[in-house]
Amino acid sequence: MNLFVSNLPFRVESNDLAELFSPYGEVQRAHIVKDKETGRSKGFGFVEMADKATGEAAIKGLNGQEYQGRNLVVNEARPREQQSRRPR
Numbered sequence: 001m002n003l004f005v006s007n008l009p010f011r012v013e014s015n016d017l018a019e020l021f022s023p024y025g026e027v028q029r030a031h032i033v034k035d036k037e038t039g040r041s042k043g044f045g046f047v048e049m050a051d052k053a054t055g056e057a058a059i060k061g062l063n064g065q066e067y068q069g070r071n072l073v074v075n076e077a078r079p080r081e082q083q084s085r086r087p088r
Contacts, residue, residue: 001055002077006044008032009068014045021047024061025054046077 005017018030032045049055055076063074 001049001052003047003049003055003058004044004075004077005047005062006073007070008041008043008045008072009070010041010043012041012045012068017045017047020062020067021049021058024049024058026050 003021008017012032014030014032017032018027021027021030026049027047028050029048030045031047033042034040035042047058049058059074059076062072065072
């Protein structure tokens with residue numbers, strides 16, 4: 001199950017995210033999204049849990065919880081909607 005995690009402190013790295021979610025089950029992948037130009041975290045990321053049950057447990061356990069001074073927002077990741085490109 002793929003989870004979207006937002007409101008992350010900017011200093012959090014992918015390994016920190018994996019460690020945070022590991023008590024809820026096997027973390028297959030954790031990724032912090034970073035700005036391509038600056039390399040700075042954008043404050044959100046994705047965590048792929050081994051299955052739906054562990055993903056739901058992580059949502060229940062971490063959504064709204066304080067982590068390094070910020071309240072996490074954790075929910076199931078949704079496919080990115082096709083964005084129409086407008087001419088500039």
